[in-house]
Amino acid sequence: MIGETILVVEDEAPMRRFLCSALTSHGFRVAEAGTLALAERLATESRPAAVLLDLGMPDGDGLVLLRQLREWSSAPVIVLSARDREDDKVLALDAGADDYLTKPFGTAELLARIRVALRHARGQAVPDDPVITIGPMRIDQARHEVAVDGEPVHLTPIEFRLLALLARHGGKVLTHRQLLHDVWGPRNTHQTHYLRVHMAALRRKIEADPARPRWLITEAGVGYRLRDE
Amino acid sequence: MTRTSRFARSYAIAVVGVAFATIGGLLARDHVTIADQAMLFLPAILVAALGGRGPSLAAAALSVGAFDFFFVPPRFTFAVSDMRSLITFVVMFVVGTAIGTLVARLRAAEEASREREHRTAALLAFTRDAAAATDVAGVEAAIVSHVRGVVDAVARVEVPDHGAVTLHGPVAIRLEGEPALSPDQHAFLEAVAHQGGVAIGRLQLATAARDAALRAKAEELRSALLSSVSHDLRTPLAAITGMATSLRERTAGDNEELDTIIAEAQRLSRLLTNLLSITKVESGAEPRREWVPLEEIVGSVLVRLEDELADHPVEVGLPAGALARIDPILVEQLLLNVLDNAAKHTAAGTPIDIRVSREPDAAVIEIADRGPGLPPGPRAQVFDKFFRGKTSAAGAGLGLAVCRGIAAAHGGTIEAWPRDGGGARFVARFPDGAPLPEVNEAESAEPDQPEQPALASAS
Numbered sequence: 001m002i003g004e005t006i007l008v009v010e011d012e013a014p015m016r017r018f019l020c021s022a023l024t025s026h027g028f029r030v031a032e033a034g035t036l037a038l039a040e041r042l043a044t045e046s047r048p049a050a051v052l053l054d055l056g057m058p059d060g061d062g063l064v065l066l067r068q069l070r071e072w073s074s075a076p077v078i079v080l081s082a083r084d085r086e087d088d089k090v091l092a093l094d095a096g097a098d099d100y101l102t103k104p105f106g107t108a109e110l111l112a113r114i115r116v117a118l119r120h121a122r123g124q125a126v127p128d129d130p131v132i133t134i135g136p137m138r139i140d141q142a143r144h145e146v147a148v149d150g151e152p153v154h155l156t157p158i159e160f161r162l163l164a165l166l167a168r169h170g171g172k173v174l175t176h177r178q179l180l181h182d183v184w185g186p187r188n189t190h191q192t193h194y195l196r197v198h199m200a201a202l203r204r205k206i207e208a209d210p211a212r213p214r215w216l217i218t219e220a221g222v223g224y225r226l227r228d229e
Numbered sequence: 230m231t232r233t234s235r236f237a238r239s240y241a242i243a244v245v246g247v248a249f250a251t252i253g254g255l256l257a258r259d260h261v262t263i264a265d266q267a268m269l270f271l272p273a274i275l276v277a278a279l280g281g282r283g284p285s286l287a288a289a290a291l292s293v294g295a296f297d298f299f300f301v302p303p304r305f306t307f308a309v310s311d312m313r314s315l316i317t318f319v320v321m322f323v324v325g326t327a328i329g330t331l332v333a334r335l336r337a338a339e340e341a342s343r344e345r346e347h348r349t350a351a352l353l354a355f356t357r358d359a360a361a362a363t364d365v366a367g368v369e370a371a372i373v374s375h376v377r378g379v380v381d382a383v384a385r386v387e388v389p390d391h392g393a394v395t396l397h398g399p400v401a402i403r404l405e406g407e408p409a410l411s412p413d414q415h416a417f418l419e420a421v422a423h424q425g426g427v428a429i430g431r432l433q434l435a436t437a438a439r440d441a442a443l444r445a446k447a448e449e450l451r452s453a454l455l456s457s458v459s460h461d462l463r464t465p466l467a468a469i470t471g472m473a474t475s476l477r478e479r480t481a482g483d484n485e486e487l488d489t490i491i492a493e494a495q496r497l498s499r500l501l502t503n504l505l506s507i508t509k510v511e512s513g514a515e516p517r518r519e520w521v522p523l524e525e526i527v528g529s530v531l532v533r534l535e536d537e538l539a540d541h542p543v544e545v546g547l548p549a550g551a552l553a554r555i556d557p558i559l560v561e562q563l564l565l566n567v568l569d570n571a572a573k574h575t576a577a578g579t580p581i582d583i584r585v586s587r588e589p590d591a592a593v594i595e596i597a598d599r600g601p602g603l604p605p606g607p608r609a610q611v612f613d614k615f616f617r618g619k620t621s622a623a624g625a626g627l628g629l630a631v632c633r634g635i636a637a638a639h640g641g642t643i644e645a646w647p648r649d650g651g652g653a654r655f656v657a658r659f660p661d662g663a664p665l666p667e668v669n670e671a672e673s674a675e676p677d678q679p680e681q682p683a684l685a686s687a688s
Contacts, residue, residue, distance in 0.1 A: 012464045012468065014464075014465065014468035014472075015464060015467055015468045015471065017468075017472075018467075018468050018471035018472050018475060019471070021472075021475055022471065022475050025475070025479070056460055082459055082460070082463050084455075084459060084502065084505055084506075084509075085459075086558060103463050103464075103466070103467035104463070104466050104467040104469070104470035104471065104494060104495070104498050105467070105470065105471065106470060106471065106473075106474030106477075106491070107471070107474045107475050107478050108474065108478075110471075192519055193519050193520035193521065193552075193666070196519075196520070196521055196522055196525060197520075197522055197550070197552070199522075199525065200522035200524050200525055200549075200550065201550075203524070203525075203528070204524075204549060210524060210528060211524065211527055211528050211531060211545040211547060212528060212531045212532060212535075213528045213529075213532060217529075217532070218525050218528065218529045220529055220557055220558050220561050221557065221558045
């Protein structure tokens with residue numbers, strides 16, 4: 001992980017300073033861009049391993065850069081956004097961003113997200129092993145079996161598909177649309193309430209206390225995340 | 230000209246015409262035959278027929294009488310010596326009647342078409358005036374003036390209140406003195422009432438469109454302002470939080486100063502969220518309602534408030550699968566505020582209970598604590614903006630005001646009650662407002678992925 005370059009696209013200098021110091025002190029190299037124009041150049045020159053992208057840039061929409069980037073690069077993009085900008089986050093995630101951070105956030109959150117993103121980018125998160133182990137959960141994708149704390153848990157086919165999908169993207173947020181699309185098919189991407197009901201049922205089966213979920217986290221207005229650490 | 234004088238004149242013409250025919254016949258008596266004399270009466274009947282059916286009949290009868298008296302031998306008596314004259318009488322009368330009827334019919338048709346033309350012109354003029362009117366009063370004025378032109382009565386117009394923007398029905402037109410109306414006038418009034426309604430409907434639609442455009446503009450402005458405020462205040466907060474956590478990480482052991490900076494920055498950020506929410510809710514932005522399992526909302530809030538609620542045992546009573554039709558983000562914030570409020574105002578170690586229940590067409594969330602209870606005064610005052618209870622706990626008194634705004638935006642309520650045995654109870658009620666959509670599970674599941682049921686391990 002040491003020496004990998006993170007491209008920081010953020011117009012506010014204090015925020016950029018924080019991101020740079022946090023990243024360099026954890027062994028990353030940093031390329032900084034305060035404008036989209038510079039970011040575009042640095043993205044090709046420095047070949048970043050991951051991109052931190054503030055959507056509200058002074059010289060344009062961060063989404064434009066994201067789309068350009070996605071034409072030739074698969075480097076994970078983590079969007080930086082405020083709490084009440086859920087629509088922007090969803091738009092960015094559906095346009096190919098990998099995750100997001102809600103401002104304000106601390107170093108721990110920042111590094112956790114980057115770790116997850118880099119791991120997925122390196123393909124380490126999707127080993128050939130059909131069995132995924134996350135926390136107390138053991139998900140056997142070949143045999144469609146799930147066990148929590150060694151105890152077998154009965155899941156419906158839809159619940160299993162949801163859990164397996166979230167587990168394959170362990171630690172990463174998946175939007176309502178992505179989940180609906182992958183589990184129910186492309187024609188059913190608007191039936192969010194249906195997804196929520198299945199998620200609630202799944203949570204009752206895998207969480208020790210569903211009212212205080214430890215693993216299956218709701219990202220309000222965006223989607224779901226299966227915590228993996 | 231009045232009807233009576235026109236009537237009298239028509240008959241006078243009939244009499245005079247017959248008199249002229251008689252005199253003409255008498256003057257030409259030596260030069261013509263009796264048949265020619267009979268012919269002289271036909272023009273008289275024809276002229277009389279222009280006055281209508283009555284005058285033409287009268288002229289025909291008079292002609293027969295005069296012809297008999299003056300020309301048929303024995304002359305100057307009504308006696309008839311030759312039976313052939315009788316045929317002349319009959320033919321004369323029949324021809325006179327027929328001509329009269331035909332002419333009268335022609336006149337009536339001509340009259341009707343002139344009348345119709347007049348009404349059409351009036352209606353056209355009215356439509357033009359009504360279309361040119363820029364407000365409802367203008368349309369009413371056009372109705373009054375054009376009705377007076379056709380019916381000769383003062384009209385009062387009543388515009389029924391249609392409330393929502395729909396295609397407008399006819400207006401009601403009342404005539405002062407309620408004069409008797411011909412069917413034609415009645416038809417005219419009906420047409421005016423309909424056209425007036427259409428004109429008013431058009432005006433209302435135009436007004437509604439203008440209002441909607443204005444609202445959209447205001448909404449656009451508001452959201453631009455909000456996002457700019459949000460950005461300008463959050464950016465320094467994000468930098469402060471970030472830097473403080475960076476420092477915290479590099480500092481060994483406890484560091485209360487840094488912890489406080491981080492916590493306060495977080496609190497400021499939450500306050501900012503409340504401020505933005507109340508602006509959003511109060512500006513009338515529609516909540517984005519979906520059917521959401523309340524478990525999900527409660528769970529999300531409890532996770533977010535893990536630190537704040539660390540000193541309070543929280544008991545959750547939640548029927549599995551209870552749904553509510555709510556905006557998940559807004560209601561999460563409502564719960565967050567009430568719970569945060571409860572945590573702040575109650576002593577460490579006291580329990581907080583969350584109870585969710587379903588009514589036939591509403592979801593109810595109740596949060597009860599064992600704190601000092603409600604402050605004295607009206608119960609609802611705790612929801613007033615910037616109201617602060619007696620306790621010295623920090624807070625701008627915005628949190629509960631936001632809750633009320635969020636509940637109201639859902640057409641629901643939030644109420645504060647004293648709790649039996651001490652403490653406060655906050656009860657939020659969210660009416661569904663729409664039935665739960667039916668989803669066909671078989672149709673929704675992807676057909677091209679046959680899947681065996683995910684069974685527990687066979688052991």
